Structure formats: structure tokens, C-alpha cells
Amino acid sequence: MTRTAGDVRIRPYRPGDAVDAAALRRICVRTGEMGGDARGHFRDPGVLPALFATPYAELDSGLVFVADDGDPDGPIGYIVGAPDTEAFYRDFRARWLPRIRDRFPVLPGRTDRDGELRALLHAPERMINAEVVRDHPAHLHIDLLPHGQRRGLGTRLMTAYCDALRERGVPGLHLAMNPANTAAHAFYLRYGFRPLREPSEDSPVLHLGLRL
Template sequence: MVRVVQQHAGQLPMAGDAEYVSAIEPSDYGALLEDLKRRVHGARYQVQRKANTELLRLYWQIGQTLLQRREAEGWGSRGATNAAVRRRAVRRIGTMITIRPYRPDDRPDIVDVCVRTGRTGLDATGMYSSDDLLPDIYALPYVDSEPELAFVADNGERVVGYVIAAANTRDFASWFSNTWWPSVAGKYDHPTSDAEVHTLASAGDPHRMLIADVDDYPAHLHIDLLPEAQGQGLGRLLIDTLRVVLAERGIPGLHLTMGADNTNAGAFYRRLGFTELASSTPTATTFGMRIDKP
């Protein structure tokens, strides 16, 4: 099992696929962990009020690591016995995935993930006349215009997932239509299918991103994970990381639009706290989330 940890410098070990070793925990370990979590939580929000992104991320990462260790190994479990010493099996780390800010050298991996998940989560390689089409619409304009709102899941060898966003959808739609799309549209002068014609027409429409609720939920996101990175809580971590940065900017709401038939994704977003918006259509569901001010 792949576990997730976030940090800027070193990495803390988590449960993973490897041999078992013994660990001894004192009887008050759970209480100590709960106290540490409580203090980290308080410090995180004190820092948030001061709008210091780097410190905020640090405290947030510590808190997430503690929660993951508790889930993986049962630390501080309310059902634990009160024996003076408890022995348990603790797994050494197998694979580590780090949530970190986007870097320019991630660009090829962003393109690859976008294409390999571009058909409602499935591989869209060869679907259009050029595999550049989906990244040119749904990935690269975001990392180029607002790289500070792009975060990736890195398995140590490559990026296996990402979340990207625009803080102000109205501004982004204007920039996309007037600047970005004209710079790349010439690559697609000879579409080879009806699906490609439709995708190109949608990309060139400056109003396609302006949902009825856009002023209440001005930011929007795209999130994609390769199949091997799914089912491990990475989607939640990526979106939570993005929410912290949007909250610091004072962005009141965040939205996304997905195919109405993608029931698994819909259930995932509902679990995260997104609610379906009135701007949804029979073919496209729009979810929104309010963002608390720091």
C-alpha cells in the first residue's frame, strides 16, 4: 500500500509494503499524540490568520502526517487497551508519495497524466489527431498562468497526479480565449473526428467556463490521478492543499464540472464536502464548495 506524506525537507516513514518490525508504545502514547495533534491544529490556524503560506503549509503537513500515522498504525486509538506497554506490528515504508508544489520540469508529466486520464479517467491516447489537444485545453494553460495553484503527487520518480486551478474563472476565461487559445489553436486545423470538432468548438467558446454560479464560486479546478495513484487519499490531499492557498487569498468558493455519468467521481466530491450546483445540466454536473476565510 502506498501512503502519503507531505514535507519540504525530510520524509517521515509511513506504513508500506515491506517487512514487519516490532515497535513498543508506552501506555500514554495515545494521549501524547492527541495533545500534539491539538497543538498542531491550533498553531495551523493561528498561522493561517497571519496569512503566511509557507508556515501554514508546514503546520498543515505535520497535521496530515499525524492523521495518516494514526490511520496506518492505530496510534491514539480510542479502542486501545491501557496496558503499560503495547506491542504492535509496524510496517517499514514501501513507496512514498509526496504532495508538493508544481515545478516547471513537471510539465511533461502533467501532459502525460492529462492524456492518460482524459477519457473520463481512462486513457485518451490516440483519441484525437494530436495527443496535445487535451493538455492544451485542460492542463498547460493552468500551470502557465497560475503555477502557484498547481500541486502534484510525486512518487519519487515522476508525477502521478495533480490538481490545477484558476483563482478567478472570469479572468481566466478571458485570458484563455484571447491569449492562450489563439497561440495553440493552429495545431488543430485538421480535426479527424466529430468528437475533435466538438472539443475544438467548446475550447474556443469564451463562455463555456462561465457557469451561472461563477461569482459565488469564482475559482475552478481540474484534478487527475493515474490509475496506480488512485484509491489512496491523494485526491483529498491535493484538493485540501489547494483550498489552503485559495483561503489565504480570500477566494470565497471553488467549483468543478464533470460528466453527469461519472457517478464514482460525483460520490468522491460529495464526500469532500462539495455540493451540486443549480448550474448543472443533464450531461454535466457542477459541484461547488465554499471556502472559509483564514
């Protein structure tokens, strides 16, 4: 049966729910290669959710929302984030990294994406841009499986997340993205994000921001 967007419920993530936790990991991997499946592109693609999905659910599940279409395998999309980026990565190092560092050791001499993500996992502070977080302290990651895309679910997830940030008094949020991902770029601009920092040799990602 083909479900419409109206059949999908945007709801809070359920802490301790094995189905929700597995769905976050699965979605992150299946969308981790420029929106496509990252399996086969990494020595262990589990590094993607270990960096960009699971720690948010473990450290502050109140800002995790999922798109649930009733599939027994779990949600088909999610949004995760942190209200204070600098505080989040301090917590990441203190509480999350000790739990996963042995599974994802640094790969000395590896400069491919696998090596870079392993290095980033062990030095999460590198993801902080002081200029960006000054006025846009929160950040986010959002992913939808292919059959959940182009149905308005991204907008609904984003709205749930932004409303939750406003309730916490957060003034702005940002994200960092690969500028080659033109579909995602267009979505963020439609939602109201604006460029904060263009890619450079030191930082090849594009930073976008939204005032709340």
C-alpha cells in the same frame, strides 16, 4: 517496489521544469477518457492538456500542485485551477490560445468529442456559467494515474488547492463533470461539494460547488 500514500509528497508545480510539464500532459491524456486512457479517442489527444492542464501551469502556476512519488518520469497526479474563472478565460484567450491555435484548428462540421473540444478551445468563454461563478468563482481540474488512485492523494491535492484559494480570499469554487463518472462524483460529494446546476440540453455537464 510498491509505494504507500505516505511515500508521496504533495508539492507545488515547478514552473519551467520539463519533467513536471510533461507529467501534466501525460496524466491528462492517460485519464482523459472517463478516468481512463484517452489515446485512440481523439485525432490528437494533446487537445485535452491544452484545454484542461497546461494553460493553468503557464498562466498561474501558484495554484498547481502535484503528487510526487519520486518516479523519475515525474508526478503521478495533479490539481490545477483558477481563482477567478472569468478572468482566467480572458487570459486564456489573450495569452494561451495564440500559442496553440494552429496545432488544434477547428474541425468544421465535426460534432464528435474531438470536434467539440476543438471548438471549445477556440471559444473558451463557453466554459463560464454566470450563475455558477457568481458565488463560486474559482474552478479546478484534478487527475491521478491509476496507481495513484484510492490512496488518499486526491483528498490531499484538494486540500492543498483549497488552502491556497483561502489564502487568496476566494469564497468558493466549482467544477463541471460528466455525471456518468460516478467514482469522481462520489469523491467530490465526500469532500463536501454540493450540486449547483444539473445537466440540461444546453449544458450536459453537472456543476458542483464548495464554499471555502
